[in-house]
Amino acid sequence: MSVKPEATPAPFAGRFALATLSAPDGPAFPALVTADARVLDLRTAFGDERLTVRALLEDWDGAKERLSALADQGDPRSGPLADFRVHAPVEPRQVFQSGANYRQHVIDLHVAHRDPADDRPEEERRAEAAEIMDRRAAEDLPYVFIGLPSAITGPYDEVVLPSWAEKPDWELELAAVIGRPTHRVSVEEALDHVAGYTIANDLTDRATVFRRDMPQIGTDWLRSKNAPGFTPLGPWLVPASSVADPGDLRLVLKLNGETMQDESTKDMLFDIARVVSYASRTAELLPGDVVLTGSPAGNGMHHGRLLRDGDVMDGSITGLGAQRTRCVAEAAR
Known part of the structure; x- marks a missing residue:
């Protein structure tokens, strides 16, 4: 089922954005959405x-000029956005997820996931985590793993x-969408390979992040993050050209109307260019692929309040609009 936003979906930066929509009982189709909510x-x-x-992104350099012209001319064949269902904007072949990428968030997780044998005061453990984060940002590499489309x-x-x-648990994130085949791209050129940006909520089951049967093998991202x-x-x-500074966007997640996450992408340890460049060292990123850039402080583990049946999450990022999703327990569905 689809949960409609309370009002007209939040506006986006620029004159137009891309979307994947469908009419009632109709197939999904690629759409140009204008700032005045026409499709x-x-x-x-x-x-x-x-x-x-995704096919448009395969030839993004050529397509974006044509899309811009369509937005400017006000095509009379357009219709009101309210008539359509909104799907995920793109179907990626690959999803790259960046973990531990917001300074304050990682400090909070470090404290929340402490070793039971570590009885040091919280203040001391926070100071240790802050030192580790500053060293990571200066000397280390992003942490990137694979998600499932x-x-x-x-x-x-x-x-x-x-x-x-x-x-x-919830994890609101800025997602970059790739617009060119990208392999071993430099940090300086990485953003030239980003077609645009969208919003992601990278849900995680905290109970299955770490393997209980074999703790020595570490994290289990397949189970903890990839349920349907x-x-x-x-x-x-939203085209990258319409986002003035992706390194300074405000992310806000509300749970049942209460603000849980409210942070700027300025708090990233590794910026978007570094994450994309790092992922491309090993993998070839393809047009339409999605690169999640990590989540800021304020997840459920921090608040001591995890997701349950009936919860409604509202997530927004500056210039990218807003999403609204309702949680339904499997047994209650």
Whole structure:
């Protein structure tokens, strides 16, 4: 099911954004959405019934000029956004997730996940974590792992909390969407390979992050982060040219109307260019791939309040709009 926002979806930066929409009982299609909430079916505009947002990103350098012209001319074939369902803006082939990338967030996690044998005062453990974070930012490398495209869902879809998830948590993130084949790109050139940005909520079951049966092998991201629907994405893919400074955007997540996360991307240890460049050292990033850049402080572990049936999450990022998702327990669905 889809959870409609309370009012017109929050506006985005620039004259237009890309989206994947569908009419009631109709197939999903790539759309150009204008700032005044009008929709143009890009299959018609481009004369290609098989067109997708990902296909547009395959030739992003050429497509963005044509899209800009379409936004400027006010195509009479456009219709009101309210008539359509909003899906995740793109179907990536690969999802790259950056962990431990917000300074204050990692400090909070360091304190929350302390070794039971560590009986030092919290203040001392926080100071130790802060020193580690500053050293990481100066000397170390980003921490990037792989997510599954099957975990992605729409920005207003219900999120099913699996029966086995004991501690489901939220993690609002800025997501970069790749617009060129990207392999071994330098930090200086990395942002030239980013087509645009969108919103992600990278849900995590804290109870399964670490393997209990084999603690020596460390984290289990497959189980803790990749249940179906655990990555609400969207609503819009906003072109990078419309985002003045992705290194200074405000992320806000509210749970049932109460603000839980409220931070700037300035708190990142590794900026977007460093994360994209690092991921490309090993993997080839493909057009349409999504790179999550980490989540700021204020998750459920910090507040001592994890997700449960009926919770509603509202996430927003400056210039990228807002998403709203309702949690539904698997047994109650």
